[in-house]
Amino acid sequence: MRDVAIIGVGHTKFGRASKTSLELFSEASLQAMDDAGVVGTDIEALFQGAALPGFEEGQVMPAAFSAAELNLGPIPATRYEGACASATVAIRDAAMWVSSGECDMVLAGGVEKALTMGTAFATRTFAMSCHAPTEGPVGLTFPGVFAMAARRYSKEYDIPLDKLREKMAHVSIKNHGHGALNPLAQFYKKMGNLKVEDVVNSMMVADPLTLMDCCPFSDGAAALVLCPAEDAKKYTDDPVYVLGTGQGSGSSLSKMADLTKPVSRIQSAKVAFKHARLEPKDIDILELHDCFTIAELIALECLGFFEWGEAAEATAQGETDIDGKIPTNMSGGLIGKGHPIGATGASQVYWMVKQMRGEAAKGNQIDPVPEYGMTDTLGGDFGTLCHIILGRTKK
């Protein structure tokens, strides 16, 4: 097995897009290819995350048409679907194909046009990654699932719900703060100075989660070029190495032992750390799946950055801020940057690469540039989890 490097990255503006998914993915891909200094004929396979293209544009098999749109020739092109973790699963498999020696240069990423669907229909299609037989007739929504997790968190750790809501609000304040500084974010120059009251008094979506506890629906795409680590310096002075990956699967909500400790995430992160031969204390920066404020707290604990039940207070104390113990979601995360679900995992890796090159926006770039970073992406109600650990040097 060979080490793998990322040599080029691309990312569209997140928000509402008038372009088609094929155009959005092409835009991100061409940026990534330009960034790497490679051309279409160099690409040997395409790995594309796309969760709901059938509902957005009546399109299945988008990966093949994406390869065609870029004139990549009759190469293998595959769509990956793991709900909101689709792109991370695609990138992980892309890295494996390169690692195995099957391919020497691949394109991986993701695309989604969720905002275009409108709230009611988008909520319906997102809820399709809940367990349809049991959770369908209940009318569970994603905010609903995480609201249930928040109530469990409050109970489990004996934090009064109103106190927990205030602590959760700090996730939204922080992530919107960084999203407002990110020119590619859906909420660029917006909501950069939220207060706790703005979050807790916003419209209730699924009690106790308000609109400001939730990420938005978004359109957008992101893409990466990967090649064997030994070739990376031929293309760039700043390759970023894939040091470890992990993937885990969950169950229906009712078969989960504990909503605040999803086994799928714990297991996936553990495998990624093991592959990378690193521990949480080695990681300098995180991009993690803050689909809801409570989700960021649960993720921080599952990944091992805080003890169980302590991420809420730690976040309120600023430990996940830019100058804190572990800067988290300096891109704005899903809450501030937007969440085009099939693209999100690729966007997380994009921003990690930018951080490692010192190219993140002022106010979001950590100093010194991070040596090691980790992405965490969650699909459904903990149904698909995927982690990638990246570094500026090979281990």
Added chain:
Amino acid sequence: MVGKEQEEIEKELSKEYVTLTYADYEEGLKAGKLLGLKCAACGGITCHPMPVCQWCSDRRLEKIELSGEGEVTTFTVIRVASEGFEHDVPYIPCLVKTKEGPCVVGWLDFDAESVSQDVIGKQVKMSGIHTYNGDKFFSGEHVCPVFKITE
């Protein structure tokens, strides 16, 4: 002639791997019963039904009826619904840990404006069902249990 006898292939196909189908489980709910499976290997109860024991993966399962009693472990009040549930808001999805062990997801029959964190831990019993009429993606009538607080 090479190949396998058709009768032999048919015989293999006739083996049943599902002791309690989801359709039968839903029929049970409609009749006011919470059905599940008891495992011959570990004694654990599986509900909703699966082809294998949810605790130990054994396949020796026997159909049983659960008491419908349990305890609320968490809930939410949905205010923004997905398509098809607009007319149901506000409603209260909940998780109930049954007396027999497995958790089930359903609705809590409670006033959505006054429900609070206090209902977590309360004893409940299945009191009925909620019927979802389906949509073009999930056709047909589907049901979930509704629970009422008994203490």
